[in-house]
Amino acid sequence: MLDKSFDAAASEQRQYAQWEADGRFAAHPESNKRPFSIMMPPPNVTGTLHAGHALDNTLQDVLVRWRRMEGRDALWQPGTDHAGIATQMVVERQLAKDGIDRKQIGRDAFIERVWQWKAQSGDTITRQLRRLGASPDWSRERFTMDEGLSEAVRTVFVRLFREGLIYRDRRLVNWDPEFGSALSDIEVENRETRGSMWYLRYPLADSAGRPTDETITVATTRPETMLGDSAVAVHPEDDRYAALVGRHVVLPLTGRLIPIVADAYSDPEKGTGAVKITPAHDFNDFEVGRRHDLPMPTILDAQAKLTIAEIESDLVEIDGLSSRDFVTGIDGQPREAARRAIVAELERLGWLERVEPHTLQVPHAERGGAIVEPRLTTQWYCDAATLAKPAIEAVEQGRTVFVPRSWENTFFAWMRDIKPWCISRQLWWGHRIPAWYGPDGHVFVALDAAEAQAQARVHYGTETALEQDPDVLDTWFSSGLWPFSTLGWPRKTPEFERYYPTDVLVTGFDIIFFWVARMMMFGLHITGEVPFRTVCMHGLVRDEQGRKMSKSLGNGLDPITLIDEFGADALRFTICALTGPGRDIKLGPSRVKEYRSFVTKLWNAARFCEMNAVAPVPGFDPATATQPISHWILSETDRVIAEATAALEAFRFDEYAASLYRFTWNVFCDWLLELAKPLLAGEAGAAQDELRAVIAHVLGTLLRLMQPVMPFVTETLWESFGFGGSGTLAAADWPQPGLAPAGAAEAREEIDWLTRLIGELRALRTEMGVAPSVLAPLLLRDAAPRTLARAERWSEALRRMGRVCEIAVLGGSLPKGAAQLVLDEATLVIPLEGIVDLEAERARLGKERARLVAEREKSQRKLDNPDFVARAKPEVVEENRDRVAGWSADIERLDAALSRLG
RNA sequence: GGGCGCGUAGCUCAGCGGUAGAGCACUGCCUUGACAUGGCAGGGGUCACAGGUUCAAACCCUGUCGCGCCCA
Numbered sequence: 001m002l003d004k005s006f007d008a009a010a011s012e013q014r015q016y017a018q019w020e021a022d023g024r025f026a027a028h029p030e031s032n033k034r035p036f037s038i039m040m041p042p043p044n045v046t047g048t049l050h051a052g053h054a055l056d057n058t059l060q061d062v063l064v065r066w067r068r069m070e071g072r073d074a075l076w077q078p079g080t081d082h083a084g085i086a087t088q089m090v091v092e093r094q095l096a097k098d099g100i101d102r103k104q105i106g107r108d109a110f111i112e113r114v115w116q117w118k119a120q121s122g123d124t125i126t127r128q129l130r131r132l133g134a135s136p137d138w139s140r141e142r143f144t145m146d147e148g149l150s151e152a153v154r155t156v157f158v159r160l161f162r163e164g165l166i167y168r169d170r171r172l173v174n175w176d177p178e179f180g181s182a183l184s185d186i187e188v189e190n191r192e193t194r195g196s197m198w199y200l201r202y203p204l205a206d207s208a209g210r211p212t213d214e215t216i217t218v219a220t221t222r223p224e225t226m227l228g229d230s231a232v233a234v235h236p237e238d239d240r241y242a243a244l245v246g247r248h249v250v251l252p253l254t255g256r257l258i259p260i261v262a263d264a265y266s267d268p269e270k271g272t273g274a275v276k277i278t279p280a281h282d283f284n285d286f287e288v289g290r291r292h293d294l295p296m297p298t299i300l301d302a303q304a305k306l307t308i309a310e311i312e313s314d315l316v317e318i319d320g321l322s323s324r325d326f327v328t329g330i331d332g333q334p335r336e337a338a339r340r341a342i343v344a345e346l347e348r349l350g351w352l353e354r355v356e357p358h359t360l361q362v363p364h365a366e367r368g369g370a371i372v373e374p375r376l377t378t379q380w381y382c383d384a385a386t387l388a389k390p391a392i393e394a395v396e397q398g399r400t401v402f403v404p405r406s407w408e409n410t411f412f413a414w415m416r417d418i419k420p421w422c423i424s425r426q427l428w429w430g431h432r433i434p435a436w437y438g439p440d441g442h443v444f445v446a447l448d449a450a451e452a453q454a455q456a457r458v459h460y461g462t463e464t465a466l467e468q469d470p471d472v473l474d475t476w477f478s479s480g481l482w483p484f485s486t487l488g489w490p491r492k493t494p495e496f497e498r499y500y501p502t503d504v505l506v507t508g509f510d511i512i513f514f515w516v517a518r519m520m521m522f523g524l525h526i527t528g529e530v531p532f533r534t535v536c537m538h539g540l541v542r543d544e545q546g547r548k549m550s551k552s553l554g555n556g557l558d559p560i561t562l563i564d565e566f567g568a569d570a571l572r573f574t575i576c577a578l579t580g581p582g583r584d585i586k587l588g589p590s591r592v593k594e595y596r597s598f599v600t601k602l603w604n605a606a607r608f609c610e611m612n613a614v615a616p617v618p619g620f621d622p623a624t625a626t627q628p629i630s631h632w633i634l635s636e637t638d639r640v641i642a643e644a645t646a647a648l649e650a651f652r653f654d655e656y657a658a659s660l661y662r663f664t665w666n667v668f669c670d671w672l673l674e675l676a677k678p679l680l681a682g683e684a685g686a687a688q689d690e691l692r693a694v695i696a697h698v699l700g701t702l703l704r705l706m707q708p709v710m711p712f713v714t715e716t717l718w719e720s721f722g723f724g725g726s727g728t729l730a731a732a733d734w735p736q737p738g739l740a741p742a743g744a745a746e747a748r749e750e751i752d753w754l755t756r757l758i759g760e761l762r763a764l765r766t767e768m769g770v771a772p773s774v775l776a777p778l779l780l781r782d783a784a785p786r787t788l789a790r791a792e793r794w795s796e797a798l799r800r801m802g803r804v805c806e807i808a809v810l811g812g813s814l815p816k817g818a819a820q821l822v823l824d825e826a827t828l829v830i831p832l833e834g835i836v837d838l839e840a841e842r843a844r845l846g847k848e849r850a851r852l853v854a855e856r857e858k859s860q861r862k863l864d865n866p867d868f869v870a871r872a873k874p875e876v877v878e879e880n881r882d883r884v885a886g887w888s889a890d891i892e893r894l895d896a897a898l899s900r901l902g
Numbered sequence: 903g904g905g906c907g908c909g910u911a912g913c914u915c916a917g918c919g920g921u922a923g924a925g926c927a928c929u930g931c932c933u934u935g936a937c938a939u940g941g942c943a944g945g946g947g948u949c950a951c952a953g954g955u956u957c958a959a960a961c962c963c964u965g966u967c968g969c970g971c972c973c974a
Contacts, residue, residue: 005939190974361974406906410972413905417973509972544914546970577925578914582907584970586914594926597939608936654916658924673936681935759943766943772932800934801942858921867957876920876958883921 002610002720006603008567011716016130018727024068025135027075029494036072037499038064039483039532040136041507041515045080045143046087046121049128051541051549051587052508054559057134058575058709059538059653060506065135065708066648069734075499077486078129078136080122082145084430084475085179085187085367091117091429107428107470114429128560133568133711135730142486144478145431152485153431153478154447156526161435161445165383165525166423168443172286173422175375176365177304181426182379183365184474185419186513188372190361197271197358198223198343201351202232202249203321209257211250211321216241216260217353219271221360222281223346224339226251227311227327228299229258231277233288236262238273252351253327253342255316261292280376296376304373306330306338320349335373380424380433380471387521388415394520400530403651404582407509407537414513423474430472437467480518483531505532508540509582536651537582544588562592569710570596576709577657598661599713602706605669606717609699612680616700616723617693622739627687628793629679630694631747633672635740636663637698642737644705660706668702671755678796696721701735753787753824754794760821761802761830767844768819768835775805776830779818782893783809783826813900820845820897822890827897842901849894856887 019025027037038060043053064076091114092102102110126141142149160166174183199219203211218232229251234241245262265288266275279289279296289296297310308315308331315324330341346352363372392415394400395408402408424433436444436452442459444466446452456464478485483505487496501523507516516535523531542548543555550556562571566589574595578585622634640663647656672695679691700723703714707729718729761778770776778798780788791798791807798804810829814820817833819841859880862868869877 002936005937409906413973513972540971546914580915583915590926591914593939597937600939601937604937604940606936611936658916661925669937670941674941762942763944766931769931772934772942855921862920862958865957869957871957872920879920 002603002607002717004607006567006599006713006716008569008599008712009564011712012131012133012563012568015712015715015727016133019135019730020138022727024727024730025076025137026139027137027495027499028073029075029498031073033071033073035075035498036064036067037075037077037502038504038506039486039502040076040078041505041511042079042081042142042144042479042482043125044083044086045118045125046083046090047125049125049132049559051557051559053125053129054132054562054571055538055541055575055579055585055587056506056508057129057132058572059536059579060504061132061134061572061711062576062653062656062708063504063506063648065711065730066734068730069704069707069732071733075140075495076134076136077140077142077499077502078126078134078138079142079482079486080125080144081475081479082118082143082430084425084427084472085181087114087117088427088429089179089368102428110428131560131563131568133572135711140486144475144482144485148488148491149478149481149485150431151447152481152489153473154434155490156481156522157434157473157477158445158447159526160382165386167381167383168378169381169420170376170378171420172280172283172374173377173379174363175302175304175373175377176368176370177300177302177373178370179365179368179427180302182375182377182422182424183372184422184476187366188363189366191364192359193362195221195358195360195362197221197356199272199353199355200226200252200276200346201353202252202276204244205248205250205257209248209250211318216244216249216274217272218274218276220276221358222278222339224306224335224342225278225281225299226276226342227254227306227308228278228280228297229276230279230289230294230296231258231292232260232274233263233266233277234260234274235264235266235268238266238268240268241274250318250321252346252349253322254311254314255318255322256311256314259292259294261288261294263288263291281374283374286374286376298376300335300373300375302375304335304371306333306335321351379422380435380469380473382421382423382477384418384421384521387525388418388517390524391415391517391520394524394530400520400533400535402535402537404537407512407535407582410509410512411517415517418517421474423477424469424471425474426470427472430475431478433469433471433473435469437469438464476514476518479515480522481526483519483523484527489527500527500531501529502532504534504536506536506538509537510540512537534651538579539582539584542584542586544586544590546584546586557587562589565589566592566596567599567712569599569713572711573598573657573709576653577661579653581652598665599710601669602664602710603713603717605664605673606699606721608673609695610721612676612692614692614695614699614721616696616721617689620693620697622694622697623741625690625694625741627690628747628750629672629675630690631740631744632751633667633694633698635744635748636667636672637701637735638737638740639663640667641701641705641735641739645734648708657709660702660709664702664706668698671751672698674801675751675754675794675797678800682796697739701739703729704732704735707732750790753790754797757791757823757828758798758802760823760828761798761804764819764821764830765803768832768840770803770832770835772803774832774835775799775803776832777806777808778802778804779808779810779815779829779831781810781827781829787824787826820900822893822897825889827893838901842898845894845898845901849891849898852887852891852894856884856891859883859887 064074068074095102174188176183197219199217201215201217204214206212216232232249244260248257248259251258265284277285277288279286279294280298299307301307308327315327316322317324326345330338365372392412395411434446438456444452444455446455452466456466483502484496484500487493487500489496519531547555570592574592577595640659643659644656647659676691679688703718707714715729718724719726795807815831817836818829818831819836821828862880
């Protein structure tokens with residue numbers, strides 16, 4: 001006997017353990033089934049499950065569980081990411097609590113600490129994924145810093161280096177001064193910030209290089225960088241400044257002479273139209289500097305402190321304009337302090353013209369939040385533009401398809417304008433770059449130290465000590481290899497042969513650049529094949545008000561709390577129900593609570609079945625069912641199978657959930673079980689046996705359809721009903737339509753008639769204010785023999801659901817105080833003496849008549865339009881003719897009913 | 903500034919060329935023997951706005967307004 005309510009917590013623990021013990025999640029590369037593979041986006045190894053993971057993994061789990069039932073050999077590849085910056089930051093903070101700096105303990109000891117931290121917290125998120133019910137093949141779990149995956153990283157690095165697609169370059173890079181590392185473009189987020197626009201006057205120099213009274217005013221948001229200016233740029237077509245191009249200005253504070261150059265980068269509309277050029281501290285200025293071959297002095301160091309080393313020798317003392325003492329005095333100041341000092345000094349000397357409030361975009365490190373500083377350094381780069389071409393083609397040709405398709409535009413836009421990818425990071429935690437340097441700086445790139453040493457021997461002709469590059473690779477470099485490195489590549493493995501390219505990637509659009517693009521580039525270049533055939537993009541999880549979840553708002557949702565409170569099935573179903581194509585979802589406890597009642601509804605429906613001795617009948621064939629109710633529910637079941645399957649095929653998780661919800665609640669519970677009640681409570685016999693067998697069959701089908709989204713409650717019911725042993729629903733067959741036997745169309749019509757009749761009766765009684773306890777006769781007038789037979793057949797259901805006490809044919813005149821209904825060819829008379837008032841009934845029928853007349857008008861107007869009849873599709877015209885005819889007949893019957901009232 | 907998306911019932915959203923829908927919320931009735939985590943019935947919408955295409959527009963096109971995101 002089923003408990004009064006579903007105990008989610010107990011079921012979850014037991015079922016999950018059972019599935020794992022039975023190896024239900026395992027891929028079978030040796031099998032001859034058709035493979036189906038999904039790569040789980042690897043979460044941060046030391047992270048915890050957030051709402052975004054819950055969404056992403058629920059969708060993947062639904063797909064995987066469904067495909068397994070379809071008989072595919074499914075590989076859902078799990079694993080975790082070492083998340084270089086994030087993880088190193090966490091461990092550094094831990095050390096900082098004990099007052100330790102990582103440099104004090106050294107690289108090896110620090111890395112040891114990170115591994116310890118990983119060992120301690122590394123399985124948190126995989127445990128949490130289990131709570132969610134996720135069913136990846138845990139036996140194949142991988143970590144980006146596993147030896148195999150690290151070998152893949154080295155192999156790819158060496159290969160790309162040899163192909164010239166990885167190289168070292170000295171150029172401007174995004175620098176995180178707090179962390180002391182380079183970042184890639186996309187790890188920087190621009191935040192709108194209120195700041196100022198400073199207008200600085202620079203004096204023009206005469207031919208001897210001395211300052212004159214003439215000045216040019218430049219506008220800048222970063223006055224402190226003026227010490228590193230190497231030009232002033234004006235637009236080539238800006239008449240105001242045409243005469244000044246080629247002359248020089250004397251840079252205040254430093255006394256250095258810098259040229260005025262013409263460059264289209266300068267926008268005549270902005271500021272004064274003249275802009276200071278600081279090539280070592282601004283990306284646009286860097287390009288201008290390259291075009292005009294300008295010097296590029298660096299004036300901020302790795303900590304973003306002022307450094308004058310590169311300008312010191314050029315400092316010139318000019319009274320009222322520049323001062324060596326001032327400049328040397330602020331050497332080593334943080335950039336903010338340096339700015340204040342420089343602005344104050346310029347103002348004191350009269351070179352600050354004015355200051356205006358100004359909002360600007362300030363680059364911040366995506367992780368950590370430090371203000372990013374452009375900095376001139378030598379880093380390793382990957383030639384992303386070259387790698388992007390085949391990736392773009394693959395999507396253009398549809399070898400990889402985005403769902404929804406519109407994301408392809410975002411992908412194209414970014415890929416077509418991709419910049420060199422800075423892949424080196426000045427961190428300790430990560431894949432160390434497989435490059436070694438000789439004493440003269442010559443670089444040897446090799447799979448390991450021994451191979452590098454061998455190269456050096458050849459190069460130098462003698463044994464020479466080498467030093468490995470201290471830097472590590474961007475984390476996304478290794479995650480870009482995930483679809484094949486997890487399958488054993490670069491070794492030839494059966495897994496790689498079988499599961500690559502993968503079928504689907506499910507991920508949020510926020511990492512389309514970070515991850516999807518990199519996997520496409522690497523996958524195609526390294527293996528020659530796309531990494532996945534379909535990319536299913538979903539949105540972000542927001543809170544119930546639609547706000548982005550953030551630590552600062554404190555509105556983050558903990559999926560585990562939701563699971564504790566409402567059960568994993570409820571959370572999973574909620575996620576599916578809310579996941580429209582590519583749209584953000586608004587999630588919160590109230591939404592999950594809403595859908596928990598659906599889990600409860602299913603449970604109670606099953607309980608009812610159990611109490612009525614509904615149980616699977618071995619060998620039962622639905623095709624042998626004979627009763628209309630059986631035919632009807634089997635054809636409804638066919639429909640839900642088709643709908644659910646089509647929805648999953650189209651990645652429409654919302655439609656999948658909605659079709660299950662509708663069928664379970666509005667068909668199975670509201671009609672099938674209600675109509676079955678009198679039959680189940682009635683005489684035993686073949687009809688009752690058939691009905692029980694059919695209900696059991698439908699319930700079993702329903703459990704199978706729901707297993708992917710609600711694995712726990714369905715598995716529990718599956719076992720209790722004896723559909724199969726414990727934990728076997730996950731391995732059951734996916735239902736196929738075709739259950740309804742011949743004659744189902746007739747049965748559909750009959751049950752449709754019955755439900756319409758009951759609906760009309762209920763509405764009428766409510767409108768008349770008839771208490772449910774009062775039963776009323778149902779008299780049929782002008783009813784066809786078939787209608788009479790149907791009414792007779794369903795008399796008990798009509799009694800219970802329509803509150804009808806007896807059914808009879810009405811030939812003569814209308815009884816006193818009777819209400820009338822028009823249904824198809826028949827008029828139904830419901831005598832309710834003492835309740836129905838003649839005037840009220842007349843008004844009610846009149847209102848109904850008016851409604852039908854209005855409906856008929858709409859269609860008639862169309863038919864009166866010759867263009868409509870001539871041009872509309874014939875079936876549409878026909879449909880409207882039918883409607884008009886139907887309504888006309890109904891109106892006639894209503895008129896008859898009205899005249900009978902007298 | 904460029905691109906993408908969204909504006910449909912109080913809320914969350916589906917529908918994307920042929921009679922405006924669902925869930926939740928709301929109102930009324932119902933302690934009927936699966937479920938009050940329930941049942942039954944009901945109210946509620948110039949489908950942001952303005953043009954256009956079409957026999958027919960929430961749906962297609964153009965523009966406007968508002969909101970969001972991404973890229974400069």
